[in-house]
Amino acid sequence: MSVAAEAGALGPAGAFALVGALGVGAQWLAWRLHMPAIVLMLVAGVLVGPVAGLFDPAHVFGDLMGPMIQLAVAVILFEGGLSLDFAKLGDARAGVRRLIYLGGPLGWLFSALALHYVAGLGWAGALVFGGLMIVTGPTVIAPLLRQARLPRRPAALLQWEAIVGDPLGALAAVLAFEVVLVAATATSPLAAVGDFAMGIAVAALLGAAAGWALSRGFQAGRVPEYMKVPVLFAVLLVVFAVSDAVLHESGLLAVTVMGVWIANAGLPSYDELRRFKEHATVLLVSGVFILMAASLDLGRLAALDWHAWAFVAVVILVVRPLTATLALAGSAVPWRERLLIALTAPRGIVLVAVAALFGARLDALGIDDGTLLGPLAFVLVAVTVVLHGFALKPLARALGLGGGMPGVLVIGASRWGVAMAEALASLELPVLVADPNHRRLRRARSAGLPVFMGDILSEAAEHSVELVAFGTAVAATDNDAYNTLVATDLGPEFGRDNVYQTAREQEDKARHALPSTLGGRSFGGSETAEVLEQRMIDGWTIGVTRLTEEFGYSDWRDKRPDAMLLGWIGPGGRLRFVPADAEVKSAPGTRLIAMLPPEGPAAPPAEEGARLPG
Incomplete structure (x- = not known):
């Protein structure tokens, strides 16, 4: 029996059970062994997928694979936005603005240069993937912050940068892709820019309107307590789908705005909503990591040459430190916290999922570099997850920023x-x-x-x-x-x-x-x-x-x-x-x-x- 047949024999129900067992089991084992959970999830996914051939997500789920991951990422980003209470930001506010407003464009520029001159990608692939490199992965940074026990300000800086940067990075990749599409198809640049601006405006307004309506409804008692979480989920899915229909990937921005609005609405039931969403996010993060790792094509990874590994090293040792250092230069953030932030940038699910999507689109346009985006993204995620998973706590301890005995x-x-x-x-x-x-x-x-x-x-x-x-x-x-x-x-x-x-x-x-x-x-x-x-x-x-x-x-x-x-x-x-x-x-x-x-x-x-x- 072929590997595909064996994987297909698992069936959707068995596949869901396997993903759940592996994801939650990896998180529990990581808790027992005091190890980064994400590392174990990646290992588990790779073992049951490309190594043993027991599970092929694309074969089992077919065309539903992409939408499943997109919706899971949307819920994860919404939960992240739900934790961003402006009143709790405190003295990290100025640093967050710098990391987003200055660090985002700088990271895009430096990443594109590294992709072109180190990884060897053409400018089309470098610009698209470089925009996506803004993201630092809230699905990865949240469990790492819990494990490292960082002080409030550096933890807030890393968390807000990750959550706000994820949808912005996806939108930057959309913008770069629109530019490439215009150049490849000779469509009107003005029309492309107009569509992009319209998509962002609709996403922001839709997210804010949904957050406002839910907050007012909850405060006025128009939704019973037992219905609040189901209503929240239903509105979340509708907002994501409508916004994504206007501009692909803009749904991530819409659900993030919706979460931030609700987080700052002062709802009496906010803690219950947030805790339930945290539990759902643990399950979704586990599931998506297992699915992405099990979908890995070892043949494409083996095809990567030394340029790919040199690119990963340059991103970790040059691009990220340079971006964070320039963005925080002259701020009130102490140098120890700046150094910790400069050396911490784990990538996560959004990078892999969106890179694979745009890689396929670039490939359809006849741009050969498109096939490299997915493998490059996975290598970068795997290396940064393992590196920061084991190094963040000792680094924080060495800098006197936590990581010690609770x-x-x-x-x-x-x-x-x-x-x-x-x-x-x-x-x-x-x-x-x-x-x-x-x-x-x-x-x-x-x-x-x-x-x-x-x-x-x-x-x-x-x-x-x-x-x-x-x-x-x-x-x-x-x-x-x-x-x-x-x-x-x-x-x-x-x-x-x-x-x-x-x-x-x-x-x-x-x-x-x-x-x-x-x-x-x-x-x-x-x-x-x-x-x-x-x-x-x-x-x-x-x-x-x-x-x-x-x-x-x-x-x-x-x-x-x-x-x-x-x-x-x-x-x-x-x-x-x-x-x-x-x-x-x-x-x-x-x-x-x-x-x-x-x-x-x-x-x-x-x-x-x-x-x-x-």
């Missing part, structure tokens, strides 16, 4: 909260103590701990607290309702397994029990914030103990029979708060964090860490 956010500046923050700080974990009461923060300031005065859920906190630097949150105020609210709100941001709160009063009684969807995880048994605070007043301390081969958990427990274990940090550096009866992973190198009674015997200095009084 910190702990302690909400509540009680004696216990401050003592816990001191213990964690002694382990060289980043900590931040937040409390709206200035007086209660005095103890934390005296201990030299970073503090935030205000409500951690406020807009001020969004602008001034780098939440991305923290991986764990502990709500430990004396207000159970507020702790539950904080833990519930921060759950999607941190992951519900990483959000904790002190035990609530009478939470074991049915009348006071809350559903599992509310609040965070409890730790240390049933000790409430009031009880923990009283223990600190009575002279209890928080101690840190490092386990060794000679001094294990059972030895520690024998010496500290009355100690209350709060959590531990494993040899890999991961912090876990635990219930009182939790099974401790007592591997050598584990550091135990516990409350110690005042009458507890002292452990040997070589085994016991600092005891931190309240």
Whole structure:
């Protein structure tokens, strides 16, 4: 049986199941192995596609392959636009404008020169592909930013550049193609320019109008809560299709404008909409990457000579650094952030999908370079995804811009909260103590701990607290309702397994029990914030103990029979708060964090860490 027959025997239903399993499985495996998910998705797609011949997307899906990818990219860009709240841009606003207004044209120019003089393409292919090279791939940069934990400004610069640049890059390629088409077919240049301008205007107006209408409808209660996401999806598809019918690829601009409008409309249900869209985007990104990798033609890749690899090296080492450096020259962006941005430009789905489309169109016009656009795009995407996937976090760490151990956010500046923050700080974990009461923060300031005065859920906190630097949150105020609210709100941001709160009063009684969807995880048994605070007043301390081969958990427990274990940090550096009866992973190198009674015997200095009084 031929490869095509085997691939076709899979069937559309089996193909969808395979794509879903590979995409989500690759993302889960990447999470377990602490690797870039996109790298594993590319590998999985290549293995089941051109290597093993188990799956040929073009054969299985036929003519639906192109529209499927286009619609998926449209949803991804809309979700990206939905995350672009102008109020949250802050001090990155000027840098974003420079990267778009200056960096876009400069990137187009430098990329076209590299394509012509290094890759050996003619000017027609170089201009079309060069315009497309403006894109930096929001589907790639978003997971990389989550992994690297960059500060707000460089993360915002990279994210906004990617999301805004994707539709603009596609439109730049459309403009260049119109120029090539005019030259090849001797049609009227004025008519081509008019069609292009009309397409952009229709896309922008259509996207803004749809965003305005949806926002007004949601705010006025004309759409029930359970219908908001379906209505959003339906309008998104209509806007994309109508705009794309006016000018091909302008639908990407329309859905991006629509997402940005909704993001800045101040909708009460905005968070729910955005989170659902994020979940849909994870599935779509996984699926599209698997489809694109499985569609790879190894024969065309093998036909690429050293010019292609030299072109990729020039793009990474010359074109991108030069473009970003000139665009940000004279701005208020610090040099470390400029360097990080200059060395970070992963490409993604839009580049491969649109390059393949225009490559086929150029080939139909009799321009031989058209067949090279798709393979060149895939090589560039593969190299930049692997390079930045593994290098962004170490680069950020080397520049002092994050990428280190995720910190702990302690909400509540009680004696216990401050003592816990001191213990964690002694382990060289980043900590931040937040409390709206200035007086209660005095103890934390005296201990030299970073503090935030205000409500951690406020807009001020969004602008001034780098939440991305923290991986764990502990709500430990004396207000159970507020702790539950904080833990519930921060759950999607941190992951519900990483959000904790002190035990609530009478939470074991049915009348006071809350559903599992509310609040965070409890730790240390049933000790409430009031009880923990009283223990600190009575002279209890928080101690840190490092386990060794000679001094294990059972030895520690024998010496500290009355100690209350709060959590531990494993040899890999991961912090876990635990219930009182939790099974401790007592591997050598584990550091135990516990409350110690005042009458507890002292452990040997070589085994016991600092005891931190309240």
